[in-house]
Amino acid sequence: MSAAEREEYERLRKAASVHHRRLRYTATSVLLVLTFLLAPLAVVAVWVDSAVADTDRYVQTVAPIATEPSVQNTVTDRLTKRVVDNVDVAAFTEAVARTLRREGAPPRVVQGADALTGPLKSALNSAVRSIVHRVVTSDQFAEVWEDSNRRAHAAVVKVLTGEGGSAVQAGDDSIDLNLGTVVDNVKQRLVDAGFDQASKIPDVDKTITLFQTDKLNEAQGAMRLLNVLGVWLPVLVLVLAALAVWSGPAHRVALMTTAVGVGVMMIVLLVGLAVMRQVYLDSVSRTALPQDTAAAIHDIFLRFLKNTTVTVLVIAVITALAAYLYGPGRGARWIRRAAAGGTGAAGRSMARHGLRTGDAGRLLDAHRKWTTGIVIAGGALALVLWNYPTPGSVALVLGIVVLVLVLLGILAAASGTAPRRRTSHPPPGKGA
Structure with missing residues (x-):
């Protein structure tokens, strides 16, 4: 091969190398962007899928609504008003006044009978409210609420997809809380206490509107799509993230970039949830639902979604920190030296006191990278297999992983073997 041919070959090889590097950068960038954009949707999809598919999870979601004081007070007020409105106290006092006039009672006595309307209605309202409040705040009410939701798990399907029916229902432009079971229970208690008018509470009044929107149909369509993707979207995000790390020219930097990006998107999702909460509370003015009740219902219903978002954010932060600690940065090197010095000092102290690990210790020392990788992979697998991990469970797994690495x-x-030392070889031509 002539010199010109060799020069042309080297030129083509370098051009191909540059082109290949650019392709890798482009592929990694595309994969990272897809990962970042799909990560929040994956978190929401997992929440929707768990709420729809897991009865226990759904019951855990809605059960606290029955014991929330602001919700109990609102339900008590609504039911009390509906019962009292069905009792015509004014007609009763008018009948008493007519009877007194017919019997020839003095005018002052007749007028006094007419004045009984207000006190009688107030006394009736107080008595009915006391009975309703005892029912709503009782353990039996919480049990009935939980049991009805467990038996009619289609409630969440109704809210998110507009199909089925149960305690929480979706209308054409609203989401309503169905109090049918509770109203029937209260009606029976009131009838037993002598308030026969309680049996006339109309069925149409057994719901409380929680949320109104003219975009509910569009929202339900989006949620149905997320429900379908609930299983595969998270898997797709993980695959895209893994491919981004694998295709990146520097795997550690790609891992750190992926973790930081996902963490930022989780913060964006939390901000979005906060904005959605305010939009929801602003819409409450159209439903006449007290602000504190509406806020409590919203926070209870979405608490698992927020918890999952925070969990993913914590995992992303831990992953980014781990990727940094394996890098060449000054701080990372100092932390690694400090950790190695601490474990080394503790191990040598054990050896001096006769607690030598011998061949097993030398095997661990010779395969540090493998053992470290296995322990970290085990921690990651534990989180993947954990049913609905929380920030607390992430902290627990992290603590166990760090403890195992320290012990190893x-x-x-x-x-009992002297620590390995790096030997510095002189540059070629400089001599020994």
Whole structure:
């Protein structure tokens, strides 16, 4: 091969190398963007899928509504008003006045009978409210609420997809809380207490509107799509993230970039949930639902979604920190030296006291990268298999992983073998 041919070959090889590097950068960038955009949707999809498919999870979601004081007070007020409105106190006092006039009672006595309307209605309202409040705040009410939701798990399907029917229902432009079971229970208690008019509470009044919107149909269509993707969308995000890390020219930097990006998107999702909460509370003015009740219902219903978002954010932060600690940064090197020095000192102290690990310790010392990788992979697998992990469970798994790594470092240093030292070789041509 002539010099010109070799020069042309080298030129083509370098051009191909540059082109290949650009392709890798482009592929990694596209994968990262897809990962970042789909990550929030994946979190919402997992929440929707768990609420629809897991009865226990759904019951855990809605059960606290029955014991929330602001909700109990609102339900008590609504039911009390509906019962009292069905009792015509004015007609009763008028009948008493007519009877007194017919019997020849003095005018002052007749007028006094007419004045009984207000006190009688107030006394009736107080008595009915006391009975209704006892029912709504009783353990039996909470049990009935939980049991009805468990038996009619289609409630969440009704809210998110507009199909089925149960305690929480979706109308054409609203989401309503169905109090049918509760009203029937209260009616029976009131009838037993002598308030026969309670049996006339109309069925049409057994709902409280929680949310109104003219975009409910569009929202339900989006939620149905997320429900279908609930299983595969998170898997797709994980695959895209893994491909982005694998295709990146520097795997550690790609991992750190992926973690930071996902963490930022989780913060964006939390901000979006906060904005949605305010929009919901602003819409409450059209439903006459007290602000504190509306806020409590919203926070209870979405608490698992917020918890999952925070959990993913914590995992992203931990992953980014781990990727940084494996890098060449000054701070990362100092932390690694400090950790190695601490475990090494502890292991050598054990060896001096006769607690040598021998061949097992030397094996651990020779395969530190493998053992470290296995322990970290085990922690990641534990989180993947954990049913609905929380920030607390992430902290627990992280603590266990760090503890195991520390113990392995101590056992490796306790082998009784002198620590390995790096030898510096002189540059070629400089001599020994």
